[in-house]
Amino acid sequence: MPPESGSSSLAEPVTGADALPAEETTEPRSGADRPAPGPAAARSRLTTRRWLQIGVGAALAVLAILGVLGVWVLSHEGAVTDQLVDRQSSALVASIRYEGAMLDQETGIRGYGLSGRSDFLDPYNEGRAQEATALRALRTLSVTPRERADLALVTRRAEIWRTRIADPLSTAKGDAVTRLASERAAEGKVEFDALRAAMTAQQRHLTQARADGRADLHTVRTERNAVFLGIAVVILVIAVLVFVGLRRGITMPLERLAADTGQVADGDFGHPITGHGPADLRRLATGVEAMRQRLTEELAFSSEARDQLADQAEDLRRSNAELEQFAYVASHDLQEPLRKVASFSQMLRRRYSEQLDERANQYIDFAIEGANRMQALINDLLQFSRVGRVHEARVDVDLEEVYATTVSTLSLSIEEAGARLSHGPLPTVTGDPGQLGLLLQNLLSNAVKFRSPDRTPEIRVTAERHGDMWHFAVTDNGIGIGPEYAERVFVIFQRLHTREAYPGTGIGLAVCKKIVEFHGGTIGVDPAHEPGARITFTLPAQASEPETAEEDQGLSRSPRP
Incomplete structure (x- = not known):
C-alpha cells in the first residue's frame, strides 16, 4: 500500500535540485563514501502505477492463497460427506437389507419344512435374489479391514446355514421334507442364531463407523466455517488497507493539488503549487507549477x-x-x-x-x-449595409401576412411574367418584419426574373419544422443555378448573366444571406433540384411552437393580381 502522505518521503514538495537523484545534485563520491539508498528514498521514486501494481499484486497473492485454502476446505468437506453418505450409510442400509433377505429365507424354509407346501419356498427364492443384490453392494462398500472381516464372517455363517439346512430342505420332496425338518430343527436354530449374531455385529460396527463419519463431518464443517470467516476477515482487512492506501497515497495528494489549483483559479496567481504523494503526482504538481508561472507571465x-x-x-x-x-x-x-x-x-x-x-x-x-x-x-449598398445594423425590434412575424404583402408588391411583374405562385402553411417566427419581407421579396422576384422561356413560371414556398428550426424552400422551374455557382450567387455583385439579359445589381441574394444569418439561420442552393432552382433557408422556431413539422394541407395559391 502507498505510504501516508504525511511521511517525509511524500509530504514535502520535490522541486529544483531535490527532484533529481542524489548523484546528480551532490559532488561525486567514492564507492565507500556513497550511502546506500534507504527505504524512504526508494518509496519516493515509486509512481502511482508502481504503488498500484505492488498493492494489487499483494492483494491478489493473498486472495489466491485464500482461494486455494477455501477450495481445499470445500473439497475436504465434500470427501467426508461422500464417505458418510455414499459409503458408510449405504453400507449400513445394504447390511440391513441383507439381514432382511436372510430372515425371509429362514421364514420360507421353516414354513416349507412344517407344511411341505412348495408355495412356502417363494419367500426363500425372493430372499436369495435380495441377498445377492445386498451382498454385491456390501462387497463394494466394505473397504476397511474390520468391514471386510465382518462381511466374511456373515457370508461364511450364511453359507453354513444354507449348506446344512436350507439347501437340503429346499430340494426335499414329500414326507422327506417334514422328516428332515424335524431332524435338523435344533441345528438350524443354532446355525441361524450364529448368522444373526454375525449380522448384528456387522451392523453395530457399521453404525459406529457412520457415527464417526458424522462426527468427522461436523468437525470439517466447523473448520470450514472458521476458514471462511477468516477469509472474510482477511478480505475486509485488504479492503480497508486498499482504501486507506488509496486515500493517503493518491486521493489526499490529489485533493491538495486540487486545493492549490483551485486557489490559483480563484485569482491568487501568486500561490505556489506543491507536490505530494507518489513520484508521478509530484511531477504533475511540478508541471502545473511551471504552467502557473507561465500563465502569470502571459496574464x-x-x-x-x-x-x-x-x-x-x-x-x-x-x-x-x-x-x-x-x-x-x-x-x-x-x-x-x-x-x-x-x-x-x-x-x-x-x-x-x-x-x-x-x-x-x-x-x-x-x-x-x-x-x-x-x-x-x-x-x-445602403440596403445591404443596414441589414443587422439598422433594424426594428424583434417581434412575432406572421409569414403568411408577409407573403401576401410581398405578392401584392410584386403583382405587376408576376402578371407580366404570367407566373403562378403557391405556398404551403407558413409559420410565425420572431424577427425583423421589414427584413423578412425583403428576404421573401428578393427570393420571389429572382424566381420570376430568371424564368425559362419554354414554360410557364411556377413558384412555390414551403416550410417544415425540424427540431428547433424551420426549414423553408422557394422552388421554381426557371433556368436554374449550376452546382458550380451554388456559393458564388451569394457573394455581393456576383452576376451569372449579362446586364442586358437580366437587369439588376447582383446584390439581392447577398442581402438574403445577410438577413438569414442575422436571424440565426443558414441559406443555400439545392443542387439536386431540376428543372429550375430551389433556394433553401432556415429560421429559428419559437419556443412555444410544437416540434412536429406542419404538413402541407393542400395548395394555398395566392390570387392573381
Whole structure:
C-alpha cells in the first residue's frame, strides 16, 4: 500500500535540485563514501502505477492463497460427506437389507419344512435374489479391514446355514421334507442364531463407523466455517488497507493539488503549487507549477494586449460611426448630384434631340443610364449595409401576412411574367418584419426574373419544422443555378448573366444571406433540384411552437393580381 502522505518521503514538495537523484545534485563520491539508498528514498521514486501494481499484486497473492485454502476446505468437506453418505450409510442400509433377505429365507424354509407346501419356498427364492443384490453392494462398500472381516464372517455363517439346512430342505420332496425338518430343527436354530449374531455385529460396527463419519463431518464443517470467516476477515482487512492506501497515497495528494489549483483559479496567481504523494503526482504538481508561472507571465502580457484591444475597439466604434455618417451622406448628398445629372440629361434629350445627331443622343442615353444604375447601386449598398445594423425590434412575424404583402408588391411583374405562385402553411417566427419581407421579396422576384422561356413560371414556398428550426424552400422551374455557382450567387455583385439579359445589381441574394444569418439561420442552393432552382433557408422556431413539422394541407395559391 502507498505510504501516508504525511511521511517525509511524500509530504514535502520535490522541486529544483531535490527532484533529481542524489548523484546528480551532490559532488561525486567514492564507492565507500556513497550511502546506500534507504527505504524512504526508494518509496519516493515509486509512481502511482508502481504503488498500484505492488498493492494489487499483494492483494491478489493473498486472495489466491485464500482461494486455494477455501477450495481445499470445500473439497475436504465434500470427501467426508461422500464417505458418510455414499459409503458408510449405504453400507449400513445394504447390511440391513441383507439381514432382511436372510430372515425371509429362514421364514420360507421353516414354513416349507412344517407344511411341505412348495408355495412356502417363494419367500426363500425372493430372499436369495435380495441377498445377492445386498451382498454385491456390501462387497463394494466394505473397504476397511474390520468391514471386510465382518462381511466374511456373515457370508461364511450364511453359507453354513444354507449348506446344512436350507439347501437340503429346499430340494426335499414329500414326507422327506417334514422328516428332515424335524431332524435338523435344533441345528438350524443354532446355525441361524450364529448368522444373526454375525449380522448384528456387522451392523453395530457399521453404525459406529457412520457415527464417526458424522462426527468427522461436523468437525470439517466447523473448520470450514472458521476458514471462511477468516477469509472474510482477511478480505475486509485488504479492503480497508486498499482504501486507506488509496486515500493517503493518491486521493489526499490529489485533493491538495486540487486545493492549490483551485486557489490559483480563484485569482491568487501568486500561490505556489506543491507536490505530494507518489513520484508521478509530484511531477504533475511540478508541471502545473511551471504552467502557473507561465500563465502569470502571459496574464501580465495579456493585460497590455487588452488595453490595446480596448483602444482598437474604440477606433472601430469611431470608424463605424464614420461609416454610418458616410451612409447618410451617400443616401442624401451623393444621390442629389446623380438625380441632377439624370434630370438634366433627360431635359437635353427632350429639348435638343432634334438638333443633335444620332451619336450625341446615344451619348446622352448612356449618361442617363449610368446615372440611374449608379443610383440603384447606391440604394442597394445602403440596403445591404443596414441589414443587422439598422433594424426594428424583434417581434412575432406572421409569414403568411408577409407573403401576401410581398405578392401584392410584386403583382405587376408576376402578371407580366404570367407566373403562378403557391405556398404551403407558413409559420410565425420572431424577427425583423421589414427584413423578412425583403428576404421573401428578393427570393420571389429572382424566381420570376430568371424564368425559362419554354414554360410557364411556377413558384412555390414551403416550410417544415425540424427540431428547433424551420426549414423553408422557394422552388421554381426557371433556368436554374449550376452546382458550380451554388456559393458564388451569394457573394455581393456576383452576376451569372449579362446586364442586358437580366437587369439588376447582383446584390439581392447577398442581402438574403445577410438577413438569414442575422436571424440565426443558414441559406443555400439545392443542387439536386431540376428543372429550375430551389433556394433553401432556415429560421429559428419559437419556443412555444410544437416540434412536429406542419404538413402541407393542400395548395394555398395566392390570387392573381
